Amino acid sequence: MGKSKTRELAVLAVLTALSVVLAFIHLPTPTGYLTLLDAGIYFTAFYLGAKPGAIVGGLSAFLIDLLLGYPHYMFYSLIAHGLQGFFAGWAGRKRLPGLLLAVLAMVGSYFLSALLLGYGWGAALAGIWGNILQNIFGLSVGGFLFLAYIRLEK
Template sequence: MKTRQIVTLALITALNVAVARIFLIPVVFTHGNINLCDAGIVLSGIVFGVRGGALVGGLSGFLLDLFSGYPQYMIFSLVIHGTQGALVGTAQTRSLKEQLLVCGGAIGVLVGGYFIADSLLYGWSAGILGIATNLLQGIVGTGLGLVLARRAPKIRAQKW
């Protein structure tokens, strides 16, 4: 990776954490939260590919949990959101229809990953209760991320 790309990804990660921290809704029954972190992850995956999506995804999820008071989720978020970003990054050069299919799979990774995390931390009932909120977060964040990625041609046009 070139220095310019590393700096750009670091700035997007910082911005993603800040925006997600501002728009954070605690979910009492799972001890987690709903946030807009997924929007930045999808944007990074579509614009920067697999590595960019994985880096922004993993670091954003990890740091957001650290700064928001959810340290029990940090490692889970690193893996779940990193995988989500890498998966979305595979759709970088594909059509919108294919991007939507890949993003659907990434939402599945998000929901399934946090089902496992909630179940391990707080029992099966918390895992089941978290499915709806994680699905909502995934759909809203992915939709916003796809809209932002379509509006980012100048970022995409830069040569790395």
């Protein structure tokens, strides 16, 4: 393994760990709570691109479900947040469609997972609003962190 690959792997590991730690910050809402997990995913996707965004998104969501006691959601979260990070990492003219697909992929994946896990249509529909808020919150915080980092880097 070359020096470049080792550095890339280390950066992805640190960003995954930071995203997991951010997920422990909870903000209560009427429908549950919001976490900063998505902020770490969006920051990574904006800074490093689609593939690293998918890796950090999927792995951090997988690990946080394991740590918080939701093992039945681990693989669904891996897919949902992996797709979210991948689409959010699109750049240039594809940025806006990528962000829309990121939201749709995450919300849609959790909608389907609620149905597949047997929670029913009511629970699946009820989760949509919270997942949309989670995306808006994560996109806002992650976007501002990215812009601040770019300014500091100059």
